[in-house]
Amino acid sequence: MELSCGVEGSAAAPPGPGPPHPAAAPAPPMEGTEEYESLPSGASLGTHMMAGAVAGIMEHTVMYPVDSVKTRMQSLQPDPKAQYRSVYEALKKIVLTEGFWRPLRGINVTMLGAGPAHAMYFACYEKMKKSLSDSIQHGGNSHLANGIAGSVATLLHDAVMNPAEVVKQRMQMFNSPYKSVLSCIRTVQRTEGFGAFYRSYTTQLTMNVPFQAIHFITYEFMQEQINPRRDYNPRSHIVSGAVAGAVAAAATTPLDVCKTLLNTQENTALSSVNISGHLSGMLNAFKTVYQLGGVSGYFRGVQARVIYQMPSTAIAWSVYEFFKYFLTKHKLEKRASL
Numbered sequence: 001m002e003l004s005c006g007v008e009g010s011a012a013a014p015p016g017p018g019p020p021h022p023a024a025a026p027a028p029p030m031e032g033t034e035e036y037e038s039l040p041s042g043a044s045l046g047t048h049m050m051a052g053a054v055a056g057i058m059e060h061t062v063m064y065p066v067d068s069v070k071t072r073m074q075s076l077q078p079d080p081k082a083q084y085r086s087v088y089e090a091l092k093k094i095v096l097t098e099g100f101w102r103p104l105r106g107i108n109v110t111m112l113g114a115g116p117a118h119a120m121y122f123a124c125y126e127k128m129k130k131s132l133s134d135s136i137q138h139g140g141n142s143h144l145a146n147g148i149a150g151s152v153a154t155l156l157h158d159a160v161m162n163p164a165e166v167v168k169q170r171m172q173m174f175n176s177p178y179k180s181v182l183s184c185i186r187t188v189q190r191t192e193g194f195g196a197f198y199r200s201y202t203t204q205l206t207m208n209v210p211f212q213a214i215h216f217i218t219y220e221f222m223q224e225q226i227n228p229r230r231d232y233n234p235r236s237h238i239v240s241g242a243v244a245g246a247v248a249a250a251a252t253t254p255l256d257v258c259k260t261l262l263n264t265q266e267n268t269a270l271s272s273v274n275i276s277g278h279l280s281g282m283l284n285a286f287k288t289v290y291q292l293g294g295v296s297g298y299f300r301g302v303q304a305r306v307i308y309q310m311p312s313t314a315i316a317w318s319v320y321e322f323f324k325y326f327l328t329k330h331k332l333e334k335r336a337s338l
Contacts, residue, residue, distance in 0.1 A: 043328050048126045049119040051323035056118025059316035060110045065091060065103035066308040071172040073301035074260040076269040076292040082174035087304050106171030109181045113164030121157035122320060125149045125216070141224065143217050150216035154208045162204055163197035169263040192278060200262035203282040207255030211248045218244035219317065232325040237318045245313030249305045254298035256305060258285035 060067070069090040072082055081097070084090035094102050132145035167184050170176060178184035188196050222240035227233050261269070262285050265278055273291050289297045 043126070043324055044331075045123055045127070047324060047327045047331075048123040051320045051327065052122030053115040053119040054323050055122070055316045055320035056114040057111055058319045059118075059312045060114045061107060062315055063308050063312045064107045064110065066304060068103045068105070068172045069094070070301050070304035070308050071169050071260060071264075072174055073304050074257050075173070075264075075266060076257075076261065076289065076297060076300070077266065077272060079174050079268075087307055090304075105176070106168040106181060109164050109167045109171075113161045117157045117160040117164075118316075120160065121153045124153040124156055128152055141220060143220065146216045146220045147213040150212040151209045154205065154212045158201065158204050158208055162201050165204070165259075166197050166200065166263045169260060173264055173266075196278070199278070199280050200259050203255065203259045203262055203285060206282055207252050207259055210255075211252040214251055215244045215248040215313065218247050219313075232321060234318055234322065237321045238314045241314040241317030242310045244317075245309035245311075246306050248313075249309035250302060253302045253305050254289075257289055257298055257300055258282060260301075261285050261289060 066087060069084070069087050072078065072090065073084055073087075075082065084093065091103060126149075128149035129145055132148055133140060133142045136142040136145050166188070167181055170184055170188070171178055171181065178187060219240050222243050223230065223236065226239065227236035262279060262282075269292055270276075270279055270288070273288060275288065279285060279288060293300065
């Protein structure tokens with residue numbers, strides 16, 4: 001994922017046949033146009049954090065209506081008025097029966113969490129990837145390093161994002177009793193305690209660690225295939241991000257269904273299997289999902305999840321790589337003008 005070259009189009013054209021004329025000898029690179037990776041410091045921590053924050057906010061907000069649909073489609077015992085056959089049908093039905101803005105309910109808490117969560121996520125990933133790759137393959141691209149770096153970065157990301165996920169998913173459910181994000185936070189805190197905001201944290205990690213490992217390995221593999229020089233190439237970042245998101249999303253849907261159940265504490269579903277109080281723990285969630293839906297229950301909402309993740313990860317990577325490129329280029333130009 002590292003940008004390994006300077007501004008696109010700045011490379012000199014290859015010489016024609018025959019011995020080169022002395023006058024045609026390539027001029028030494030001007031200051032400020034050297035290759036990105038040849039810089040002593042590379043992209044700064046601040047650059048990674050800023051690019052990551054913007055990418056995270058864009059990723060979660062642009063596709064938020066589809067995320068709302070995914071949450072509802074993962075309901076194990078949905079209300080008859082909230083049963084949908086497709087993402088399009090769900091969005092249309094929600095807008096027509098509940099109002100135009102209903103699919104965006106809870107987006108504000110997601111934006112508040114996504115910025116800092118993704119800032120730490122990408123900064124940690126970049127730092128660990130470089131350190132581990134240097135150790136494992138002496139600076140080369142190591143898929144093992146990519147997977148480990150992505151997994152560790154997820155620990156930081158989810159620590160920030162998990163409470164936002166709990167509030168967001170409760171706001172997204174059909175007939176949600178909460179009037180606002182603040183009302184939801186206060187009610188959950190008062191009735192279930194602070195621990196409710198982290199009830200699904202272990203499940204979230206159990207899902208996101210393999211998700212991000214698959215995601216980063218697939219992204220870096222795709223980059224090796226279609227962008228081996230690691231130029232700033234928007235098309236390659238979009239395609240690689242979309243493929244990585246689809247593969248990782250499909251593979252981890254069962255865990256996402258369990259996470260949604262723990263976050264929403266779906267009363268109708270829990271009552272039908274005689275569970276009183278609050279459901280907690282990944283194993284209990286797995287057993288409950290199987291009791292209610294069998295094996296197919298683990299794949300509820302898989303279509304919505306893949307449709308959500310493909311553009312989401314494409315947006316995240318393309319925005320992240322653009323801002324990393326833009327901010328680094330700006331610093332180089334500023335340095336050259338001094």
